[in-house]
Amino acid sequence: MNFLLYENMDFLEINADLHIHSKYARGVSNKMEIPVLAKQAKLKGVQLLGTGDCLHNKWLSHLKENLKGEGIYGYNGCETKFVLQTEVQTFDRVHHVILLPSFSKADELREKLLKYSNNLDADGRPHLSIGGEEISEFVFECEGLFGPAHAFTPYFGVYAHYNSLKECYGKYSNKISFLELGLSADSHLADKISELHRLTFLSNSDAHSPYPLRLAREFNRMKIKEFTFEELKKVMLQKDLRKVILNCGFYPEHGKYHLSRCKNCLMFYKLEDAKKLNWKCGNCGGTINKGVKDRILELSDCDGNPERPKYIHIYPLTEIIATAYNIKTLYSESVSEIWEKFIKQFGNEIRVLIDVEIEKLEKIDKKVAEYIDAFRQDKIRQIPGGGGIYGKLLPLGKKPKIEFFKYRQKSLSEY
Ligand SMILES: [Zn+2]
Numbered sequence: 001m002n003f004l005l006y007e008n009m010d011f012l013e014i015n016a017d018l019h020i021h022s023k024y025a026r027g028v029s030n031k032m033e034i035p036v037l038a039k040q041a042k043l044k045g046v047q048l049l050g051t052g053d054c055l056h057n058k059w060l061s062h063l064k065e066n067l068k069g070e071g072i073y074g075y076n077g078c079e080t081k082f083v084l085q086t087e088v089q090t091f092d093r094v095h096h097v098i099l100l101p102s103f104s105k106a107d108e109l110r111e112k113l114l115k116y117s118n119n120l121d122a123d124g125r126p127h128l129s130i131g132g133e134e135i136s137e138f139v140f141e142c143e144g145l146f147g148p149a150h151a152f153t154p155y156f157g158v159y160a161h162y163n164s165l166k167e168c169y170g171k172y173s174n175k176i177s178f179l180e181l182g183l184s185a186d187s188h189l190a191d192k193i194s195e196l197h198r199l200t201f202l203s204n205s206d207a208h209s210p211y212p213l214r215l216a217r218e219f220n221r222m223k224i225k226e227f228t229f230e231e232l233k234k235v236m237l238q239k240d241l242r243k244v245i246l247n248c249g250f251y252p253e254h255g256k257y258h259l260s261r262c263k264n265c266l267m268f269y270k271l272e273d274a275k276k277l278n279w280k281c282g283n284c285g286g287t288i289n290k291g292v293k294d295r296i297l298e299l300s301d302c303d304g305n306p307e308r309p310k311y312i313h314i315y316p317l318t319e320i321i322a323t324a325y326n327i328k329t330l331y332s333e334s335v336s337e338i339w340e341k342f343i344k345q346f347g348n349e350i351r352v353l354i355d356v357e358i359e360k361l362e363k364i365d366k367k368v369a370e371y372i373d374a375f376r377q378d379k380i381r382q383i384p385g386g387g388g389i390y391g392k393l394l395p396l397g398k399k400p401k402i403e404f405f406k407y408r409q410k411s412l413s414e415y
């Protein structure tokens with residue numbers, strides 16, 4: 001089966017996930033190694049995968065041992081190709097994604113950064129003592145690509161700490177070509193900020209385990225001519241018809257910081273009410289965590305961007321199967337049996353989620369096909385996430401019932 005989705009005028013359409021972590025990053029599965037990744041990426045349907053953690057000495061050696069090529073690397077004749085990628089944290093706790101064109105540039109960047117970290121190898125995602133302007137300068141000197149990671153998440157997103165890209169990246173803000181949306185935002189939300197309209201939006205998984213449940217749970221479909229770093233650069237710069245043509249990922253409501261919510265008693269808040277209460281819970285006195293949606297509303301200066309590629313909200317097939325059959329554990333045998341049937345028939349998961357006609361999916365499993373159809377038509381609803389708790393998918397036809405804190409103006413006598 002040919003994995004390329006479309007070949008016309010020599011263009012290839014590929015699925016890419018450009019942000020993952022290695023087994024050397026905190027909280028990551030020790031199965032995160034290239035041979036496992038290559039196998040699982042094929043089952044998922046990913047043709048281009050970020051390596052994660054490419055500045056970490058042990059992981060860099062593992063990559064050099066396993067990957068062959070130049071710019072975009074192959075492993076042992078496998079379908080999935082790799083690009084050198086890492087995530088770093090700057091002094092202000094902001095996370096950034098870096099893509100590099102070669103092992104020699106990775107060595108070069110490592111060398112430059114050694115003096116800005118107590119220990120560059122303490123974690124796959126190194127902590128640096130410099131800020132956004134300095135790190136972007138170093139990456140551009142190494143001919144890499146650079147942009148904010150999960151830009152809107154509280155704690156580690158650029159917009160959690162700054163009101164504009166310029167505030168964080170200074171004179172290099174105009175050279176940044178992409179922004180990673182993260183699990184709590186989609187193009188529709190992010191395009192409410194007009195300074196982002198020129199950027200390529202990436203929907204990546206930030207996966208901590210190599211299996212199709214996590215790998216490419218968000219992914220990008222892009223148009224390139226061949227597997228080279230130059231082509232990837234053109235995609236990010238939207239040059240010569242190379243570009244991202246589709247973003248796929250979670251409903252933003254699923255993210256654990258989507259709505260503003262008390263971290264203690266989990267009460268939901270509307271932005272105006274949380275502000276009036278100075279972000280202290282009116283129910284229990286706890287801290288209200290500002291949700292991604294409200295943060296974007298605060299920064300919003302326009303309605304949207306009609307030029308943006310389509311965004312399809314979709315979940316991993318395992319999760320869809322479990323929801324369709326109301327099975328509580330994702331790792332149950334009955335879930336994997338159905339998953340395997342689909343993969344055996346259609347080759348990979350992304351094809352099942354996005355490309356294969358519903359009538360064909362119905363022949364494998366009617367119920368699951370009905371859910372996939374509902375995702376494709378954007379008919380899925382859920383209980384939104386917030387306060388550090390993920391959102392929850394609802395069965396078809398169900399609407400979420402959530403209550404927001406009711407703010408009452410206190411009468412004078414109460415003071
Ligand atoms: Zn991060």
Ligand SMILES: [Zn+2]
Pocket residue numbers: 262263264265266267281282283284285286
């Ligand atoms: Zn509370």
